[in-house]
Amino acid sequence: MNACMTMTKTSPELLADPLFDPLFDQRFKGFPRTQAPLRRSELAAAGWNVLAGDLPLPLALLKREALEHNLAWMQARVRGWGIDLAPHGKTTMSPQLFRRQLDGGAWGLTFATVTQLAVGVAAGARRALIANQVVSDEDLGGIQQLLAAHPGLRIVFLVDSLAQLALIEAWSAAHPASVAFEVMVEIGVDGARTGCRTQEQAIALAERLRASPATRLVGIECYEGQGATGDSGRDSAYTNTLMDRVEAVARHCEAEDLFDADEVLVSAGGSALYDLVALRLKPALGLPVRGLLRSGCYVTHDHGTYQRLQVSVDARIGCATGESLRPAMEVWATVQSCPEPRLAIVAMGKRDISFDLSMPAPIARAARDARSPDGVPASWEITALNDQHAYLRWSAAADALAPVVGERIGFGISHPCTTFDKWHWMPVVEADYRVSDAVSMHF
Amino acid sequence: MNACMTMTKTSPELLADPLFDPLFDQRFKGFPRTQAPLRRSELAAAGWNVLAGDLPLPLALLKREALEHNLAWMQARVRGWGIDLAPHGKTTMSPQLFRRQLDGGAWGLTFATVTQLAVGVAAGARRALIANQVVSDEDLGGIQQLLAAHPGLRIVFLVDSLAQLALIEAWSAAHPASVAFEVMVEIGVDGARTGCRTQEQAIALAERLRASPATRLVGIECYEGQGATGDSGRDSAYTNTLMDRVEAVARHCEAEDLFDADEVLVSAGGSALYDLVALRLKPALGLPVRGLLRSGCYVTHDHGTYQRLQVSVDARIGCATGESLRPAMEVWATVQSCPEPRLAIVAMGKRDISFDLSMPAPIARAARDARSPDGVPASWEITALNDQHAYLRWSAAADALAPVVGERIGFGISHPCTTFDKWHWMPVVEADYRVSDAVSMHF
Numbered sequence: 001m002n003a004c005m006t007m008t009k010t011s012p013e014l015l016a017d018p019l020f021d022p023l024f025d026q027r028f029k030g031f032p033r034t035q036a037p038l039r040r041s042e043l044a045a046a047g048w049n050v051l052a053g054d055l056p057l058p059l060a061l062l063k064r065e066a067l068e069h070n071l072a073w074m075q076a077r078v079r080g081w082g083i084d085l086a087p088h089g090k091t092t093m094s095p096q097l098f099r100r101q102l103d104g105g106a107w108g109l110t111f112a113t114v115t116q117l118a119v120g121v122a123a124g125a126r127r128a129l130i131a132n133q134v135v136s137d138e139d140l141g142g143i144q145q146l147l148a149a150h151p152g153l154r155i156v157f158l159v160d161s162l163a164q165l166a167l168i169e170a171w172s173a174a175h176p177a178s179v180a181f182e183v184m185v186e187i188g189v190d191g192a193r194t195g196c197r198t199q200e201q202a203i204a205l206a207e208r209l210r211a212s213p214a215t216r217l218v219g220i221e222c223y224e225g226q227g228a229t230g231d232s233g234r235d236s237a238y239t240n241t242l243m244d245r246v247e248a249v250a251r252h253c254e255a256e257d258l259f260d261a262d263e264v265l266v267s268a269g270g271s272a273l274y275d276l277v278a279l280r281l282k283p284a285l286g287l288p289v290r291g292l293l294r295s296g297c298y299v300t301h302d303h304g305t306y307q308r309l310q311v312s313v314d315a316r317i318g319c320a321t322g323e324s325l326r327p328a329m330e331v332w333a334t335v336q337s338c339p340e341p342r343l344a345i346v347a348m349g350k351r352d353i354s355f356d357l358s359m360p361a362p363i364a365r366a367a368r369d370a371r372s373p374d375g376v377p378a379s380w381e382i383t384a385l386n387d388q389h390a391y392l393r394w395s396a397a398a399d400a401l402a403p404v405v406g407e408r409i410g411f412g413i414s415h416p417c418t419t420f421d422k423w424h425w426m427p428v429v430e431a432d433y434r435v436s437d438a439v440s441m442h443f
Numbered sequence: 444m445n446a447c448m449t450m451t452k453t454s455p456e457l458l459a460d461p462l463f464d465p466l467f468d469q470r471f472k473g474f475p476r477t478q479a480p481l482r483r484s485e486l487a488a489a490g491w492n493v494l495a496g497d498l499p500l501p502l503a504l505l506k507r508e509a510l511e512h513n514l515a516w517m518q519a520r521v522r523g524w525g526i527d528l529a530p531h532g533k534t535t536m537s538p539q540l541f542r543r544q545l546d547g548g549a550w551g552l553t554f555a556t557v558t559q560l561a562v563g564v565a566a567g568a569r570r571a572l573i574a575n576q577v578v579s580d581e582d583l584g585g586i587q588q589l590l591a592a593h594p595g596l597r598i599v600f601l602v603d604s605l606a607q608l609a610l611i612e613a614w615s616a617a618h619p620a621s622v623a624f625e626v627m628v629e630i631g632v633d634g635a636r637t638g639c640r641t642q643e644q645a646i647a648l649a650e651r652l653r654a655s656p657a658t659r660l661v662g663i664e665c666y667e668g669q670g671a672t673g674d675s676g677r678d679s680a681y682t683n684t685l686m687d688r689v690e691a692v693a694r695h696c697e698a699e700d701l702f703d704a705d706e707v708l709v710s711a712g713g714s715a716l717y718d719l720v721a722l723r724l725k726p727a728l729g730l731p732v733r734g735l736l737r738s739g740c741y742v743t744h745d746h747g748t749y750q751r752l753q754v755s756v757d758a759r760i761g762c763a764t765g766e767s768l769r770p771a772m773e774v775w776a777t778v779q780s781c782p783e784p785r786l787a788i789v790a791m792g793k794r795d796i797s798f799d800l801s802m803p804a805p806i807a808r809a810a811r812d813a814r815s816p817d818g819v820p821a822s823w824e825i826t827a828l829n830d831q832h833a834y835l836r837w838s839a840a841a842d843a844l845a846p847v848v849g850e851r852i853g854f855g856i857s858h859p860c861t862t863f864d865k866w867h868w869m870p871v872v873e874a875d876y877r878v879s880d881a882v883s884m885h886f
Binding site: 029034056115139141161335338347350405422 | 469470472473475476477496498499500533555556557558561562575576577578579580581582584585588603604606607610631633634636637638639640777778779780781782783788790793794798799811829830831832834847848849860861864865885886
């Protein structure tokens with residue numbers, strides 16, 4: 001099944017839209033310098049192969065099989081849990097990946113900002129969460145503009161304070177033709193990010209939201225990801241304590257008739273403890289409940305942060321490694337200098353790959369003329385990144401396998417979000433690194 | 444003098460090119476959501492003001508007066524030192540800023556990659572350094588393609604190993620119609636990045652470059668920035684030791700007739716110790732010497748890393764603070780939640796501002812309806828960033844001045860390179876935050 005064939009639910013008109021079928025050219029980092037511009041839909045026919053040197057490095061790429069596995073695996077898991085997926089679009093900001101998520105069965109998409117939301121709506125999302133407090137006039141007006149332009153579009157954002165509600169009410173009072181904003185009350189944790197710290201705050205806020213003509217309370221939300229440690233005992237306790245609070249507020253809101261909805265949304269979910277919150281997203285209320293998991297990083301997974309945390313997920317859900325999520329992104333770069341013993345400088349830096357959670361992981365190598373990758377010694381590691389350079393070091397025991405100038409090295413990433421945002425496109429490759437498709441990003 | 448008037452040397456045809464006068468629309472993060480798309484040249488007439496809430500936040504902006512001061516100040520300094528500026532374009536990757544640098548008197552521009560170089564050439568650069576080892580066929584071919592397409596264009600890159608030369612020679616042998624590549628030998632420092640670690644390596648390489656039909660040796664280069672500590676005694680010693688080596692290799696190459704040039708290029712320069720290397724970029728050779736300083740971050744300077752280092756520069760060159768470089772970039776964002784005592788969550792994250800060298804610095808605040816900024820308590824600090832959020836904390840003594848939901852906060856940056864690359868455009872504002880121009884970025 002090739003990449004385009006997965007988009008069966010998307011109309012031909014939408015696929016011909018430049019948003020899905022953009023024109024790539026030499027201004028796109030990684031596009032061949034000696035080739036004419038090509039549309040996404042024309043790339044497969046070009047017959048390029050990354051390891052044949054057809055595209056300049058550094059280059060971030062997606063591995064089709066792992067990508068499609070992840071998309072299908074997470075959707076099947078969520079279905080099995082009896083909940084829905086509203087994957088966080090901020091991870092990829094890619095219309096082509098948004099389409100695959102929606103066509104694969106996602107209920108909707110999640111975004112962090114109204115600017116991101118607008119890209120998602122243009123990509124066809126008709127149900128969207130903003131997993132953030134919306135407070136500014138520009139953002140509130142932007143939501144209303146999207147709602148007016150797209151009949152049937154649903155946008156739900158978070159509220160966690162009376163101060164925020166006052167700003168929403170002021171905007172709505174100044175714009176009497178606007179519709180009421182759909183909101184969820186956010187439940188937060190002391191020392192973590194946003195969200196009501198106490199049940200009393202949450203309930204007082206819910207009562208005011210019910211009474212306000214500017215808002216409709218449609219659900220309860222939290223973000224559990226900041227508590228993740230990888231220790232299942234601690235992580236389960238943390239998650240359950242938080243989800244107990246979400247459930248208690250939801251029950252109270254139902255009992256007091258504070259929801260203004262036929263169906264209550266209960267949403268949580270980063271990409272670390274998603275299996276734990278998934279089990280708590282359908283509390284038994286009188287009203288129907290839709291549990292919405294917002295994981296975003298599952299699309300490509302990684303060789304770093306989320307791979308480490310997935311080990312605990314796998315143990316909890318009984319998956320062997322590789323059965324669940326698989327790393328689908330690699331960044332390839334060239335050794336430009338081996339200036340002293342046990343140091344190689346690779347032409348790839350902070351502009352090309354994530355470094356915020358941990359350093360890139362060398363996972364493969366290909367000599368200048370090689371057409372297939374080899375493994376790398378276990379001692380290879382990136383010890384530092386500059387803007388445009390990486391420092392690769394190894395132990396003396398691996399000297400005989402030292403990298404050489406001109407050799408290509410493949411890196412696993414440590415954080416999908418902060419790698420996607422360094423590229424405007426990424427080719428999608430087959431197992432042999434032949435380019436069969438591409439995605440574009442809109443950060 | 445307004446922004447456009449500084450571009451006196453640029454032809455009207457070039458200024459009308461979409462590269463310089465791009466169309467901005469709602470897909471550009473920070474562009475008003477309720478406005479029709481506008482060209483850069485139309486922005487000033489729109490009358491937008493950042494503090495009036497005309498543009499959605501978060502928003503990175505450039506302050507015109509500081510920007511123009513920095514451009515003029517550095518050019519005058521370099522002229523005073525009797526050397527030339529080839530500012531590193533990787534910092535901004537902005538055609539409009541490239542034009543200002545070139546029109547202001549820069550000899551040429553510096554880049555890290557051939558992809559960056561192609562943007563610079565499109566922006567009108569006709570002399571360019573690649574401050575990196577070029578090794579791959581794609582990159583070597585890309586350079587030849589640019590040279591063929593732009594008569595008179597000069598491109599000089601770095602060489603630091605015989606292994607690299609062998610790759611260049613193999614490419615040239617396979618492309619007999621190509622012209623010889625202009626190269627500089629890079630002198631490096633043990634434990635630092637690229638470059639020949641010993642004089643013997645450098646000289647042996649220079650001899651091979653002279654003998655090779657694939658290359659023309661035109662200069663000697665180093666990068667001193669990794670040695671910067673802010674301690675002038677140590678930094679001077681480090682710089683002079685390195686520049687002694689550069690000079691010795693240059694003298695040897697001249698004595699042995701290894702240069703293939705009428706004028707020898709001697710280049711160094713980050714943005715930390717630029718005044719120290721500047722004094723050493725014109726060693727007395729028999730051949731004319733052109734000293735090329737490659738500083739890039741001076742354009743916007745910052746409120747972090749380079750501001751700290753500039754204190755030492757100012758002391759060395761006898762400048763009062765503010766006489767020399769001034770911070771020209773700010774990122775403004777909105778307080779979205781004040782969820783617990785002494786914590787505010789600001790809607791700005793790793794996608795919006797640099798965090799690799801240090802955290803953003805809160806420097807100004809503006810209440811929701813304020814049209815001019817106020818100062819902030821000294822204890823305000825950003826303690827962490829998530830992808831889309833910043834954690835602002837303060838001391839108990841500043842509780843009475845705590846931020847409120849909906850308030851706007853202005854941040855100084857800690858590293859220009861890794862802030863520019865998070866935006867596709869930035870408005871240029873006057874002292875009152877009125878938008879008078881904009882720049883675009885091509886990362």
